[in-house]
Amino acid sequence: MTEGVDASSAHLPVMFPQVMEGLRIVQDGTYLDGTFGRGGHARGVLQRLGRGGRLLLMDKDPDAIAVAEREFGTDPRVSIRRGSFADLGTWDLMAGGLDGVLLDLGVSSPQLDVAGRGFSFGKDGPLDMRMDPDSGESAAQWLARAEEAQIADVLWTLGEERMSRRIARAIVGHRDAGKPLSRTTELAELVASVMPRRKPGKGRRDIHPATRTFQAIRIHVNRELADLEAGLDAAHAALRPGGRMAVISFHSLEDRIVKRFIARHAKAPAGNRRLPEHTGFVPTLRSVGGATRAGDAELAANPRSRSAVLRVAEKRAQGSEVQP
Structure with missing residues (x-):
């Protein structure tokens, strides 16, 4: 996306x-x-x-x-x-x-452009991601209760994220340390911190390390x-x-x-x-x-x-x- x-x-x-x-x-x-x-x-x-x-x-x-x-x-x-x-x-x-x-x-x-909707890792806002904000649980609520294996499975299946287990472990570790994720920039920075550094390549179009994670969580939250x-x-x-x-x-x-x-x-x-x-x-x-x-x-x-x-x-x- x-x-x-x-x-x-x-x-x-x-x-x-x-x-x-x-x-x-x-x-x-x-x-x-x-x-x-x-x-x-x-x-x-x-x-x-x-x-x-x-x-x-x-x-x-x-x-x-x-x-x-x-x-x-x-x-x-x-x-x-x-x-x-x-x-x-x-x-x-x-x-x-x-x-x-x-x-x-x-x-x-427009959903990406409004920070308060929580879809964009490029804008700080509440970690929501719901297309219908009056229905279901937000991304923050799901991440606050989901088991590590479930998070990893969502990231791998819906985001095709190769580092899914590493990212899931970091999310749960952050939560267990008394710091549950509640902001988009918090999640984006946490994902970036555990991702391997990419070597620069000629003609390569780099994407943000959190792209696949945000995509996967959004797809899951909204079914x-x-x-x-x-x-x-x-x-x-x-x-x-x-x-x-x-x-x-x-x-x-x-x-x-x-x-x-x-x-x-x-x-x-x-x-x-x-x-x-x-x-x-x-x-x-x-x-x-x-x-x-x-x-x-x-x-x-x-x-x-x-x-x-x-x-x-x-x-x-x-x-x-x-x-x-």
Whole structure:
């Protein structure tokens, strides 16, 4: 995940043209933006909708919902709900089905920019990291109770941090010494203090030693991967035939889940000559274009797009034939 995103890029929707093309918006369609953020993609959808179109907006973050209410609350085509896209299936407005779903995953630039949210190791603030500050436990609360092995497992599994055990040992040691971590800079400095020094290399793009640790704890605290799996299932169920889902991910764990989800619903399982032939598979999705990344122009203008991957899938009509 990109840390320290330049504030000037916060208003730039990541991969905007590709997302709009992928959703293939029709004027009288119904669309869901499950990660409103600050509304960049939502504005693009609304510009393409006619009077009969509908746009449903969701976000966990109360600050994002406040922006949505302020900017779009009077538009009769727009409905707004605070909550996780994992629960989109419980919204009664989904009953009629959707023509498109957009999920822009991970932490947003405004969340990183506000020190009080606790997402950034580059700004001192309370060690919170919750996208919904009114739900669940903060990063500080979790680190104050989690066992060393559990912390190490989260850092390794969700952050792919090779020094996970060393960092977990340092966190628990700090806590046992009567100094539980409560500030972002405390955690960042502790992680940096136990990491091996890196030799300078020509052309190497160094990242802060705490990058993977912050990413892992944030994903764990917010249950991001579990929410993504539930949200993909709910979006798949809500899409009308011909409707599309567009998902932007920012690290390999997210992208792997999205890629496998689309493949599972688009392709029959691989055969095994030692087992009976699998029959009866009916594809319900069609992958559109494979993995798409930002071009050079966007990379120069919007640093957050550096690690972005867009995948688009289309809901098949029941009984439609598989196309190569």
